[in-house]
Amino acid sequence: MPSRIGRRTMRIWAIALTVAAFSPLVIWPNLWRNAFSTQFLPHIYCYLRDQQLIWLHLVSDTLIGVAYVAISFTLVYLIRRARRDIPFQWMFLAFGLFIISCGMTHFMEVVVLWKPVYWFSGDVKVVTALASVATAISLPRLVPRTLALIHTARLSEDRGIKLEEANRRLEQLNQELIERDQMKTALIRRNMAGMASWEWDIQNDTIHWIDDPFPLFGRNAMELRSIRRLEAAVHPEDRERLQNVIKKLLESGEEYESEYRTLSPNESVRWLTARGHMHRRADGTPERLLAFVIDITNRKQAEEALRTSEKLATAGRLAATIAHEINNPLEAITNLLYLLRSDPGNKELLSMAEQEVARLGHIAKQTLGFYRQNPNPVRINLMDTLEGVLVLFANKLQTRSVKIERRYDFKGELRVNSGELRQVFSNLIGNALDAMNSGGRIVVHTALAESSYVGPSARITIADSGLGIPAENLKRIFQPFFTTKKDVGTGLGLWVTNEIVQKHGGVIKIKSSTNPARHGTVFMIWLPLDVPQQRSSAA
DSSP states (O other): HHHHHHHHHHHHHHHHHHHHHHHHHHHHHHHHHTTOOOOHHHHHHHTTHHHHHHHHHHHHHHHHHHHHHHHHHHHHHHHHHHHOOOOEEEEHHHHHHHHHHHHHHHHHHHHHHSSSHHHHHHHHHHHHHHHHHHHHHHHHHHHHHHHHHHHHHHHHHHHHHHHHHHHHHHHHHHHHHHHHHHHHHHHHHHHTTTTEEEEEETTTTEEEEESSSSSHSSSOOOOOGHHHHHHBBBHHHHHHHHHHHHHHHHOOOOOOOEEEEEEEOOOEEEEEEEEEEEEEEEEEEEEEEEEEEEOOHHHHHHHHHHHHHHHHHEEEEEEEHHHHHHHHHHHHHHHHHHHHHHHHHHHHHHHHHHHHHHHHHHHHHHHHHTTOOSSOOEEEEEEHHHOOOOOOHHHHHHTTEEEEEESOOOOOOEEHHHHHHHHHHHHHHHHHHHHHHSSSSEEEEEEEEETTTEEEEEEEEEOSSSSEEEEETTTTTTTTTOOSSTTTOSSHHHHHHHHHHTTTOEEEEEEEEEEEEEEEEEEEEEEESSSOOOTTTOO
């Protein structure tokens, strides 16, 4: 509908302008009859045939006329291409007629330089004047509507800007909602996986929990909002050790890493491993700690089950060894009792029987030492402990013709878990025997040493002249369930050995060679001279 009204208005204005342009020719006939009269002198006579003046008017009028015509055609082209979007199209046509009329007056100025058709030139000016007057009269009527259109355009532009800003804001809010939803999903997954993150403001001693700590500590975030309250949620046996870790962290600025148990109000216990990074100010003052904790209860339970399994396997192997060890003194006692029946007064036979009984008691005492153990460290003599383990393997050593070379340069005491340390020595000596079919040598050496791993320590070396371990197996030797003893090995012995040594704050290393000219395996253990209080393995 608006396009039809616009076209009708344009037709009306086109007709009106045409009528207005040619009406003077009807009203004043002389304008047409004298249009091409040449009774006057051309302008070149007025310019006294001055070539410079003539060319000045010729060039300037020609250029102006061409420009006016070009502008008019441009307006017409614009209206035709955008007639549905341009308001007041008739006004553009009026401008076009006015401009092309002005252009024609300049072309006539060029013509009358040589042809004095001044009447025709005047007719062109009349048309130009009518077009100019009509345009001038119509233009003021468009001012209010034009201003209204400008105001509407500005409002539309402002609304467009506001709408664009609203769209950006909506996109931003939508992105924030997506991120929060992803964060919520991540937090749920982390809680399900037994993880929690927290940030400790050290100066104000406040902890901000990023995840819900309740599944791990049995307490909510408000109950754990300071480091002291966090320490209070730790198992009493692990609390002092955690406090020492935090103290060392604040003093040295090392990375935060610790394992401890938590004790919830309902007495349930969970194992956690914690890691974190310390941020400091420019002057080195601790500012905040970013840390996370992971629930490793299932892993600890699995490790304890593996240790129990290996302990039972060790017990089975020892039972076979002890049966051989006990058999010899029992046979000797049986023979001595037979002889005593025929000679009851023979004191030498009685003394020999007493020695064999004492030997049986010593074997039993050494065997029970493996399992009747105090979970806390006690002071033991390192040489006596090694000798006690060697007694259990005495028969096996003799049967396989394996020589034991003892070098006890350190005969002092260590503060350790005695039963666990015997298990370490038993595993290593048993493996050394398994590596040699018949003949060979086992070296047991103790000495004081300074280790870069544990500082002042006792070094225990157990070396054998067996076939050695291939290089590709050395990297896996301490992994659980890895074994080269296909039918008799559980693959847990050396893993448990390594766990026990690490639990005591020590380190174990291995060297081995399969070279036919020089083969064998060496295990070296460094144990600190004073092992701190250990947590119960049953916890």
